[in-house]
Amino acid sequence: MSIIMDSITDQNQIFDKIAQWSNNAQNIVVFTGAGMSTESGIPDFRSPEGIWSKYNPMKYGTIEAFLSNSKKVWKFFLDLYKMSKDTRPNLGHQVLVKLERMKHKQNPNASFIVVTQNIDRFHQEAGSSNVIELHGNGKEVICLSCKRIYPFDSIDTRSLPPICPHCSGLLKVNAILFGESLPLKAFQLAKQAVRNSDFLLVLGTSLEVYPASSVIFSAQSKKVIVNLTNTAYDHEFDAVIHTRISEALEKVLLAVERLSI
Ligand SMILES: [Zn+2]
Structure with missing residues (x-):
């Protein structure tokens, strides 16, 4: 049974729960899609x-x-x-970096991996240290x-x-362009990271672009999705939050800090 948050009811309770999952996790994976960058104006x-x-x-x-x-x-x-x-990384990208740093402070052996479908490099530019790009990126060219x-x-x-x-x-x-295959190494790394994860946070994707859903649902972890609108896969998640990503992440960060004291 998943917790669904559309309104402000029981907000703290939900974010406390998510923060608990995050704090208990050894291997965190954050999976991001187009919605992650819309607050940057893309x-x-x-x-x-x-x-x-x-x-x-x-x-x-x-x-x-x-x-x-x-x-x-x-x-x-x-x-x-x-x-x-x-265009620049937005508050959501920055809060993810803070969450990563808090995690490493709390547990230096924990892993915190961002898997993204976006090609804008915003996660790296914001300071995320371990990013897997499933669709390559638009800031480089390849021969x-x-x-x-x-x-x-x-x-x-x-x-x-x-x-x-x-x-x-x-x-x-x-x-990658339509008709090209995904970068094999990135795809394998992403699958492995998700399979090993014990907390999976999905941000700003309806999971309809291949191979998002096939990667995500190999996870046995606690799963949370933040997306402005419903997705066809909401029932697969332990918590579903329909709000702006930066807003949700700030609340997760506050709850993580609150529980870490
Ligand atoms: Zn060449």
Whole structure:
């Protein structure tokens, strides 16, 4: 039976419970999706304001489109990068870092791993120390020939598509496109982390993007989801919170601090 919190009833009780699970845990995994970054001003790619309403994903978002017209798709990459340059991690990312530091202070041997579907690098920029990116990231480019990776900023994009300084191969943004497989190593690490976890916090995802649900439900741990709206999987969680992520995380942090005294 899961605890569902839609209103302010019994708030403290619920957050105390979550803080207890967190405090007792040895291996914490936080799994984040698009909702984690909306408070940074990045609309969910799939929402009406999102990037896929401006660019048709079939024409710009697939590996086939990229390989058949890389110059056109590179204009899209540049536009996306330009939009992301002025955005920053938000309060939610920062509170996660505080939770990680508190956990390590309380138990230096505990692990605290963030698994993200986001490509914005905000978790690393905020200071999370162990982040697994399931979909790669948009702040690097990768050479399709020699697989070398470069910071996006370091690449000469005056002539499109840019080519690899090392081998002249075709460069692609280091986030996966539709039709590409997930980075195998990241996927395996994520699955292993979730399987070993004893507390799993899912933030800002409806779990509909592959492979979120298949990764998440291998966990035997206490599971909490924070998402603005219902998801089809709410019944799988021990606690369900429908509110802004930063708001929920601040309450978790307060409760963790309260219980740690
Ligand atoms: Zn190369």
